[in-house]
Amino acid sequence: MRKIFLVKVEGTNSANVIQSFSENFETVEVVSPSEINTENPIIILPGNGSFKHYVDTLKKHKWEDYLSKIVNKEIDAKLLSICSGFQVLGNYSDESPNVQGLNILDFKFESITGALGSKLVINIGRKKISIAKNTYNFNGNHIDVNFLQQGLDMPYFVHGYAAKLDSNVKLNEDYCYLKAEIGEHEVIAGVINNHIMATQFHPELSGTKWREFMVEFMLN
């Protein structure tokens, strides 16, 4: 059974991720990149966790450079980042205004009640998503773009901060962007290409089709 490496951060929902992939992968929990001992590894940043605690933990164990190299395709590896694991890849969160994120993705996460006009401080539950922009060429990959386009299986969200999707956000040609609506605004629900799948929602808690989608992403 192929290994996947789950980055250990206290307070994250690692058990949900392990359970979700138990039929397809052997999960190895790792504290630092030095523990990764296979070629073409698959790395997972699980969900939950506060921005400050999560960023501090990753910086302490020197993940910045390694994760950046995956996203920039300097290492042949795959990265699945879920919810808080997605947010820490950005550069800022209202949750911890004095803490700089890992600066790997150019996103700023704002309070959904502040900048985004949500009536509720936390967005919890299943929510419709769709493709905002897809300029990435998935050619030769098994990712089912139609599944994303149809938006039939609403994924499960739990978050109080989100990255607004508006004209100020520079969309990189190298990604497929997913969006959702919060209040009157559109927000980034995820970014996907052959190397990274980073989502604001929890695909591991969103049903069989999302689990199959993640497995396809990781294996192909």
Add this chain to the structure above:
Amino acid sequence: MRKIFKIEVKNDYVVKGVQLEGVKKICRVEEAIKKAEVLGAEEIFLVDNTKSLFGLTPNFKMLNQAARFSRLPITFGGGIKTLEEALMAYSIGASRVYINTALANNHELAIKIAYKCGRQSVSGGIEYRTDSGIKSECYVESGREPIGKSVAERVAIEADYVGEFIITSITRDGTNSGPDLEILETINRKDIPIVICGGINHKTDAEKIQEKSLSEVNLSGFASSSSYLKQS
């Protein structure tokens, strides 16, 4: 509208009582989860009320069993008193922890959990009675100890420390008498998600709860238990 199925456990069994008392064994936790999933549950609320009542360690054994079987998000509660117990719950398979007694006593625990795990990982529990001639009185220790505060007062004081509230009408619990929707009108804080629980039939009450959500924006979902557990 989130459809949540509440699974009350005691030791190794799923149980159900009336007004949080006189619980009877119903089935194994795997069976209850299977039923919940078949009936369209979106989340599981797993709670062992006896742990809080007797000051015991949370029922991690049942959480472990439930998490291995279920692919739905699980909110887990009953007797969580420390950050370490909350972290243990997440590491076993809880997506959120539910704290009532510890939250009502002080906010330190919720602050500590939110600092590490994020506020969205904490569900504040509020259990209340309406049968004493007043609008609502909150209780802790599994509905045994009154604390002299109303639901609205607790929400106002505690809303900044949690990601949502699960408010349970002890008066209606296990009676299948329908949801207490009036309680929502007493709550002034409208920016915190509220899940209502107690007396709810997931089939017959869903429509009126949905309708209520049009006027009460913070009504995020409902949790029911006895109605689906009794269904064959």
